[in-house]
Amino acid sequence: MISIQCKDVRKCFINGKNKTEALRSVNLEILDKKLTLLVGPSGSGKTTLLSIIETILTPDEGDLFLLGQHVNKMNELEKAYFRNKNIGVVFQALHLIPTLTVLENVILPLIIKGEEENNAKKKGASLLEQLYIKEKMNLPHTQLSIGEQQRAAIARALINDPKIILCDEPTSALDQENGHAIMAILRDLASSDNRTVFVITHDHRIFPFADHIININDGIVEKKNE
Numbered sequence: 001m002i003s004i005q006c007k008d009v010r011k012c013f014i015n016g017k018n019k020t021e022a023l024r025s026v027n028l029e030i031l032d033k034k035l036t037l038l039v040g041p042s043g044s045g046k047t048t049l050l051s052i053i054e055t056i057l058t059p060d061e062g063d064l065f066l067l068g069q070h071v072n073k074m075n076e077l078e079k080a081y082f083r084n085k086n087i088g089v090v091f092q093a094l095h096l097i098p099t100l101t102v103l104e105n106v107i108l109p110l111i112i113k114g115e116e117e118n119n120a121k122k123k124g125a126s127l128l129e130q131l132y133i134k135e136k137m138n139l140p141h142t143q144l145s146i147g148e149q150q151r152a153a154i155a156r157a158l159i160n161d162p163k164i165i166l167c168d169e170p171t172s173a174l175d176q177e178n179g180h181a182i183m184a185i186l187r188d189l190a191s192s193d194n195r196t197v198f199v200i201t202h203d204h205r206i207f208p209f210a211d212h213i214i215n216i217n218d219g220i221v222e223k224k225n226e
Helices: 046-053 076-086 102-113 117-130 146-158 176-192 204-209
Strands: 002-015 018-031 035-039 061-066 087-090 164-168 196-201 212-217 220-225
Touching (some): 018 196, 018 212, 087 146, 117 146, 146 176, 164 176
Parallel strands (some): 035 212
């Protein structure tokens, strides 16, 4: 099933008299149960496209469909509800809060949503166990290795049981061993849990983990490698 679809998506940014075409008539289809990589150099439009799929940015032209729903027809409140329910994001900078424990970081989206704390903690502990860092759940994330922090960030992205997982350069700060471990987790999430995992990257080391690789350059999706 197609879970992410862009039809003739365009996005421009204007700074004074300067106009930058970040995305130029992007057409793509991303399937569920697959791990898809979006690959391109800095400034190619990767982050802009990810932000549009995350529903944070609105395209200037074109249409976005997520899980069969036409996002263009949603208002901002509807987008926020859809995003919270269906999309999990693993940020490049992680954005873990240093004053919270690992478990508290993971369950924060549930607490914000109003879920009872004990239930949230049970869900969070279960996810951390699946990601092999449950024994670190009561520590501040600053006492974890970079690879363990990335696992905590993945757990936080999964806590609402999203159908779509978006990852921004998840292996850029990791050595090969930890990078491969993270990608193995993401690949299993796609294939075993019937999720869509969409990763933007320039890390050639992780290409073998992908079901599909999409190249983007100068705002244009060039080709799709199977």
